Amino acid sequence: MSASAEAAVRDEVRAWLNDHWDPNAGLVEWRTKLVESGWGAPDWPTEWHGRGLSAELTRVVEREFARIGAVGVATGGIRLLAAATLLEHGSEAQKAQFLRRILTGEDVWCQLFSEPGSGSDLAGALTRAEFDGQRWTVNGQKVWTTSAHHADWGLLLARTDWDAPKHQGLSYFVIDMRQPGVEVQPLKQMNGYASFNQVFFNDAEVKAEHLVGKLGQGWTVAMTTLAHERRRADGLRSGRADVASEARQRGTIHEEEAQETATVMAPYKWYPQRAGRVDLALPNALASGRIGNPALRQELARLLILSSSAEWTARRARAAQQHGQPQGPEGSLGKLAASHVARLAARVHTMIAGADALLAGEDGPENGLIAEILLSVPAVSIAGGTDEIQRNIIAERVLGMPKEPRFDQGPFRDVATNASRD
Amino acid sequence: MSASAEAAVRDEVRAWLNDHWDPNAGLVEWRTKLVESGWGAPDWPTEWHGRGLSAELTRVVEREFARIGAVGVATGGIRLLAAATLLEHGSEAQKAQFLRRILTGEDVWCQLFSEPGSGSDLAGALTRAEFDGQRWTVNGQKVWTTSAHHADWGLLLARTDWDAPKHQGLSYFVIDMRQPGVEVQPLKQMNGYASFNQVFFNDAEVKAEHLVGKLGQGWTVAMTTLAHERRRADGLRSGRADVASEARQRGTIHEEEAQETATVMAPYKWYPQRAGRVDLALPNALASGRIGNPALRQELARLLILSSSAEWTARRARAAQQHGQPQGPEGSLGKLAASHVARLAARVHTMIAGADALLAGEDGPENGLIAEILLSVPAVSIAGGTDEIQRNIIAERVLGMPKEPRFDQGPFRDVATNASRD
């Protein structure tokens, strides 16, 4: 990237912000301005609310926003995965209907891929969508859906052809979550929280024009969503969020944004990715005095080695991308590393807590925080793609090892599924 | 077992030993007496040099031998595996020719199963035996053969039918190792020792009557040999040897036996099963003063936990057999445990040695012993069946998990082998 291009963009966005930024504007009002100007999603195409800038120049824009503490477009939840998928596979009408309200934050989205019978095997989905010539009728069950209870729209993977091979019988839809045929139930985890939901479809409807991509090509479309999801799974904060604001935040718009964030983040309390909490280990070891325990010192050092190395590996992968190397499956390495980190962290937290590791809630160390960590860690290696799936991906896509022999390639009707075994 | 049966056997063998035991007899001379009396292999059938006694009563006999320090029949090397195989599958003529000289120690045996192209996959043997109407001609290469260089006879698994499926195209032979078509070369290990040999067959001959079992049923016969091998792989000393002699050994026969043992054991110097040497860890840690290192203390304790638990697990398995439960694949558990023990032992030895772990030979700790341990440990998890094979066996035969999908079931000619890839 040339320094002059960088300077030009910096000057332009600075001037625009100077003219338009108003910390007392309404949140949607301000984001509408962002969408209209293209400064809210500068890496998006110019025809769809963006400016077609490179990743590097987008970062320049983000730094300017951060410098003065200007609020950006909505990024919480899975809305950016929805946007990326629609930008790549959506019809013009879909883009027109959805993209703007994604950026303004007016619509909340959720992802409806996993099912009780097909967790790791997403393409084994049994939820069915049937077309009556006018609309699609959906029946079945999804699971592990974050934010489903306040989502407006869902990204739905459903089976539309039972005679096609597994991966060719799926289609991808946008489904209206605010309808009677959609029932959302929280799914309680072993740590007592419900980060996820189950979603039941009983003759739920999808408009004909809300099929994304072609009929039977749902798996291809879903791969786009998943690729963007994995890109964010490297253990580092996602692109936009890691440009920390240097400015003091003032004005009513920040209150409105904080409220939005609180709503989005609510289900993420003890969402698996938060488990481990390596940051607490050293301070707690020092505060408890157990830092003097030589066995703990060894494990603590192991934890710091592992978590630092994992962070640096993620940064190396991101730096490589920023320098033009193609996006690879590094997310899988980062995800796998996160499992190791979380397990080792649990071990270290236990050693620090000693017998107090028996206790939870107000009686437990740090008001129950340690117990929550210990009860949340097992999810890290499962949620968002199990370790086993990550190892398959790494072995096959990075190391070029042969694929598993397949037992699910004929017509899906004939494939052994959990439903067929029930 | 009734106490009276036990007492009867004890009295009988005691009387016989009283009459016959002579510590100044020649070794073969004495063993010939053992063979003739049936006291040398009391659990063998009465028609073949034994007395058909149960395992428990055999132990009573062995204790009597141990009590007065009487020498037993030859047990070194793989001769007892050969005997067990011939007893089960051999012709009467084969039993007559071989069994007696196995017990007297006059013949040394070796096992010719593994090949360079088929290590874990024994049934993939490429060594071929062809019959010209009178005799078999053998060509090919075997590997990991202990004692091949002074063996008189070999147990040979060779392919006799290339159009049959893999496991049905093999036959089992006794081959004369003292012939020009058999060439034995030592195979040097990474620790510098040669515990094993490679054996090359160039138009080596096998008599027609030395086919063991039926043509094409070599795999079944080999399974008998392997079952007996695994039974001895539980990490404990084998049945006969663990009855320690309580008597002082005197007389010329012991010198002769010691010499025999030395010859048999020579290739076992740093044979994989000797690696690990847990027994040295605590004394060395105490002697070096490094016992004060808290990190070492933790690892040393881990090692003692693991090795003790592994020993006790083997003893539980043996006790279960002695109490009439069927022989299971416990050998695989023991073998797998031995790998863990050996690796952890290497770690502990390294911590105890500190920087001296860099040194070998006379400069190294304990005159090079520690370096030899460190360089021998990697073999433990490979020799005698890799950890991977043991895990397959445990998963499938103990835990009842489904077998791997097979890619080698058509005519062997069409199966991908290392030869076909070369």
Add this chain to the structure above:
Amino acid sequence: MPDIQFHFTEEQRQFRDMLRRFMAAASPTSEVRRLMDTEPGFDPAVWRRMADELGLAGLMIPERYGGSGFGLVELGLAMEEMGRVLLCAPYLASAVLAANALCRIGSEAQKQRWLPGIASGETLATLAFAEPGSEPGVEPIAMQAAAMDGGHSLTGCKDCVVDGCNAHLLLVAARVEGRDGLAGLSLFAVAGDAPGVSRRRLQVLDPTRQLARLDFEGVPAELLGGLGEAGPALAETLDIGAIALANEMAGGAQRLLEDTLEYIKLRMQFGRAVASFQAIKHRCAELLLQVELIKSAAYHAAQVADANPEALAYEASLAKAAASEAYLHAAIEAIQLHGGIGFTWDQDTQLWYKRAKSSEVLLGDPAWHRERMIQCLEGRESTSAPTGALA
């Protein structure tokens, strides 16, 4: 020293079979889930049947005090079966810790007074030794017993007392002034509802095991045995407890393996059973090995405890350290192999995970026990020299 047995006798196997049937009926996970939300945390009716029909409450109590006079081998079998089903009951507290402490420390009159009630299950007792933030073992005990009216009174706090709120009889370890380590420790008896005792049920990570904090404010207490002489017997009691716990953990780990295998043999992914994937198979093989190893350690420790008490500390620490790591490993693997369903509240694996986690630190975490093993070897406190069987 008698031979260590590596197999159970026919009688022991029958005892185990009977226990297994009883426990399966008495403690399905639906019942575990129900009980863990109740106030006492166990079912008094089941407890009565355990005492009356099976004689479990007095298993290790000599017959002359109303017990069955069995050894730790039989107790280990019972604990293993309870561990399999996550039985919610004050067994470790009353029948293991308190019964052993009373047997070893109490005077003849005190034994006659309390043991029959414990053996019949009528009296629930527990042992209060740990204090807030204290390290494992009995050496760190700091609570002071003050002389009062020719007797003693207790003031201070005991923490993580197993079934402390349920116990009718509290056996409280405290110190006479000016001594430390094993020396100077005494054991006192206090009624659970004595004035000046406040008991609070603690919020716990593992709701199948009840813990309490006990605060004592000048509570009159009856000295058990000789003043300041309870240290070694208290340490032995905790070692007995650790061995019992290790056997319980072996049972839990075995159950986790069985349940997981059952699930993954049926569960289909990619058109085949999860159990057919080689990576899964190999991990299950390793898991079986781990489970067999800790069974061996737990059984061996129980045998040694009965046969060769001098080796008690070493063997207890070995078994507890082994079981702690392997049980937790089994629980982690079990959840992982179940996939997403495994970390939901409604799936049962999480119940064992929590028990594994609480068992890991109860009566000393594995690092502490490993360190103690080496201390035993250095001090030759143990006559059971470790052997290098696989060398």
Add this chain to the structure above:
Amino acid sequence: MPDIQFHFTEEQRQFRDMLRRFMAAASPTSEVRRLMDTEPGFDPAVWRRMADELGLAGLMIPERYGGSGFGLVELGLAMEEMGRVLLCAPYLASAVLAANALCRIGSEAQKQRWLPGIASGETLATLAFAEPGSEPGVEPIAMQAAAMDGGHSLTGCKDCVVDGCNAHLLLVAARVEGRDGLAGLSLFAVAGDAPGVSRRRLQVLDPTRQLARLDFEGVPAELLGGLGEAGPALAETLDIGAIALANEMAGGAQRLLEDTLEYIKLRMQFGRAVASFQAIKHRCAELLLQVELIKSAAYHAAQVADANPEALAYEASLAKAAASEAYLHAAIEAIQLHGGIGFTWDQDTQLWYKRAKSSEVLLGDPAWHRERMIQCLEGRESTSAPTGALA
């Protein structure tokens, strides 16, 4: 403090590519096997070309002393490539340890006198610090330097001196009387063939790395820099060495992974490639993760060493501890995945196994480095606070 880079510059990548080509040609394993049996243990012709054509001998030596003036990042790249091919050369001894010690401790005149020779590859130097049985680091150094004729003389023994028999110049760490720890350490220069120095090539576990025992009997020695002031710089030098070694180890681990993958993709068992078995695939995936993690640690430490020297000790210990365990793990896995052939003498994997094993303990074993990391954090000796990026 400058930004830490998480990628190599274009120039650095070109440098690496060039090195990789050179090393592949100069050090095939046939050559490694030949050289490890020779007396010097390396090929002087290759060493000359490394110095003359690639400027490697003086890579970190400032240009004014005839070097290239690069930092540890470039040195790390060079070490990584040498580690890939198990290059037999006195590089760690001369270009890393001795060059850095001289740069940091020597007077201007001493630097002018010796550094150009080291940079040109003409002078082979080494650093002698460890003593028989001593713990890692410089604190345990006990050898005493005696005052003699206005100068100093050395008596005592130095152990496991890398390329000690090959060195023309010995830099010997010793103590002035009555001080310990980092204080009171001095560095002395002695000619390799000075009278009173007896050198013996040691029998080693890893024959690709030459070690020597050096005995000094009243050997006159030239003090480098100020008396008793060398301690901190010596510690820094060993940290630089540890980081260089960690990078070498990352290169070796990467090579093991590549070679193993190549082998098991071709090797057939049960009618299919060994690499097609899922259990094998999953272990290779974990192995890749391990290799990537230690590369990250090694690269990061090199970057930090150049950018933020206060964090040197923490970063060096982190990288060395990480690399030690992962390289050995990679070597063990590589042998295992090769099967029986993997532990034969004629197969090359064993060469890397031995290097992994020797690298594990050279310059401090992993447990020592882990303990030191925590000491750094306690003492805030490091300003690089570890971050919990994955929290």
